[in-house]
Amino acid sequence: MVKRFDPVAGRNADIIESVMASEDVVNLADDLQFKVRLCVEEVEENILCYSGSTWVEVETCVEKDQLNIEFRDGGIAFDPLAKADPDINASLDERNIGGLGIFICKQMMDVVEYERKGDSNVLKMKIAIKLQ
């Protein structure tokens, strides 16, 4: 399933709910749906905040025992995976507010990959699934 959001400004909730309602996701176990919702929110927040793109495409597909989620946008080249991970052992005083979203995706998903393809940013996430 591919969904295109154009224009994308203010569509945060639409993007998340359209992925959650897709046939690839709606039948997943609750714990997997939780992870998908969380990672989709983190990625789309990142795109809406930083890429400057007026559009976003989200594609989901199930391959064997794996759910693939791919985000595409037409914004400035931005590799969110290039950013250093937050120091999760830092003290309260040292912890910074922010920088957590992509780190959460890296922890929750089995694979997170970024690619610059032509004029688009492409972010792929993969997670093993067990259909109910």
Added chain:
Amino acid sequence: MDVKITKQDAKTFVQLTGRLDTTNAEQFQSDITPLMEDANPDIEFDCTDMEYTSSQGLRLFLMLQKTVSSKGGNMVLKNMKTQVKEVFDITGFSNIIKIV
């Protein structure tokens, strides 16, 4: 998400219901900002019915914890669901925010 705040003596109880995400983080920030103005904050969150938090929620809990600690106050998050707790665990927030 619904946020119900009650005060009893010097203690503040906050009951959270639903999902804390990008659509309501701003409202949640407005809801909890007055709690940071207490001279000696003592805040207890009941997370029994909190279904979800994204990093948007985490950053607000961190902001609140920093303020509470700087004032020598106390803050605790109680009865968190396993999956919500996992988000606090993998980000290291369980080390800096009291969760029981």
